Amino acid sequence: MSDKVIMLGNEAIARGAYEAGVKVSAAYPGTPSTEISENIVKYKEIYSEWSPNEKVAMEVAIGASISGVRALASMKHVGVNVASDPLYTVSYIGANGGLVLAAADDPGLYSSQNEQDTRAVARAAKVPVLEPSDSSEAKEFTKIAFELSERYDTPVIIRLTTRLSHSQGLVELQDRNEIPDKPYVKDIAKNVMMPGNAVKRHLYVEDRENKMAVDGCSMTINKAEYNDKKIGIITAGIPYQYVKEALPEASVLKLGMVNPLPRKLIEEFAAKVETLYIVEELDPIIEEQVKSWGIAATGKEIFTVQGEYSANLLRKAILKQELDIEPAAAAPMRPPILCPGCPHRSTFHVLNKLKIHAAGDIGCYTLGAVAPLSVIDTTICMGASISSLHGIEKAKGKEFIKDWVAVIGDSTFMHTGINSLINAVYNQGTGTTLILDNSTTGMTGHQDNAVTGKTLMGETVPAIDLTTLCKALGIKNVITVDAFDTAKLEAVIREEVARDEISVVIVKAPCVLLDKKAVTTQYKIDTAVCTKCGMCMKPGCPAITRKADKSVLINDTMCNGCGLCAQICKFGAIKRIEAK
């Protein structure tokens, strides 16, 4: 079978896993990695799941590997932090069935809270890293990663970036290679990492790194493309494409394996070219190693550690070209916003009215930080809302947090928020947590989780009940409120923040995008009654706009009929109508 199809980088990773005979896949959704699992689930030969967080996903994949089958874990760069505990140690354990972690970095911060470089984690954990430069390589490198994992008894990371994950390119499909399961063998020297065993495995890890650095010099995925030798460039991943675009005449050493580095190959290349440049997005991982070997090279002196690269950036920095580019026009920014009909808007409108500070978390509701809602004071990482509020309380006293809440989504609560809540109960915190339960993992495009009652593979399972769970921790005050019942929500929040006890308010309403067919009503301004006071504009609904004469209009192609504006209007000027 040979057929070329167009695939997202992430889709190609999934295809590569399928062709490599993978049997188990586990992940937690996170842009830009989410579509890996969303495509893996299409292959019925693979068991795939959404785990509650990346550490769990990594451990599920490790278990599958120890048992003797090929397994994949996938996550975004910051998810690798959550998974780093098992990752650092599985580097010692190695792999029985091939074990691959697909980790997607986000240069340019399209949808992340930081711009960290997974290669730095991989170096510290001493795990080899492959870096593809288009969809076709994404598939091929995934297959190679599984082979290397088994050959060198190591987990292998495939490093992606947003541009690779979310670009489409042509991929040639091949059949699945049905790898026979390896037998499970009890081997405590290898699989039980207590000090006496780990000290020996550490020796193995060091040997493995040295061996792979040598073997890497003859791997076909590391290749020197000699051309004009005045300029030589070492590069990998997506930046390789920018190099080919901007400097088609230059000699290029394209690294498919970026950790460990094939030192001999690099030294040989460096000796043959006049001026050596190192082109890598984010941190100078390759550059610092190469320079430490005494090789003269230019890198971050003329490039940047931030954002994405481009061919134009290389034309300017290396070729010193003056590009004839018209400057960008001055245009007001268009930041992302909560959708029309989003239940979070209703919640934040109430919090804003009560002048409450919120320790925030990671999800669509992070957008509650921006005007006009302006409620969120902090956003750090998954699960940090509840624990950071607890820290504020312990530092400043319980009176200080009488106008504070923690806000966290259902999926993020199950991810790591639950640990923070356990801590607050155990250490006698009195904070109020709002679990914004919209029945989905919203920002990443609607994935199920343990409270939705559905799995990645579409099975209906018992949903974990948030009220029962919170009560089981010993929390007495657990109240559920409809997100759009603003009067009740306001009363409940007033009461709970004032209380000298810990409380959880489950603010419930499904994400409006989950079922657009459920939108049966819309709202319309009755211009005869409207006083043009502008109160309905306060929550910042994108469906409501104001004309120059101050009159207000609800856009019927955008209104999702939540009715928040009608609740706010004191004059009854916003009327409910049947949806178009």
Added chain:
Amino acid sequence: MTTKNIMIVGVGGQGTLLTSRILGGITIHAGYDVKLSEVHGMAQRGGSVVTFVRYGEKVAEPIVEEGQADVLIAFERLEALRYAHYLKKDGVLICNDQRIDPMPVVIGAAAYPENILETLQSKHKVIAIDAMNIAKELGNARTFNIVVLGVAAQHMDFSKEDWLTVIEKLVPTKTIEINKKAFETGFALQSAEAERR
């Protein structure tokens, strides 16, 4: 042939991904190498979104850079203004004549620029269309992006039949007929008529 560069810009949720998928589909149908680059995640929540499509004999980078776009398809006026400098000197802008206020404008922190199309017309070839109304008349406002694509298709090298074949393959079964009708309407719009808007 030299690589052809197409961009689609708009507001998250306007359907740029479906349009780019059809564009990708037609280039493969015609036997070209192609790369597409999209924005997923946070920006799709009402933010400014951009999709790049590049096709030719062999395509390296997946993005279109400033000053390189042959065709810029804009689903909203302010987004046309934001990305117009990506156009080549002889590139063409196809703009859906719709205004969606970004939050800084809604809350009064910024003003929506006046006369965007006139400003752009002084520098570029601009074709503006009221695709939303055309699509509403056809019976489904949501197909406005396919009407726009139909107009843009007049500036690309593929036959109407090929476009319709690809649309049939890539849109949800229930919407095949309405999407084909939307495309054909856009494809048949005379430029003069389109420019008059």
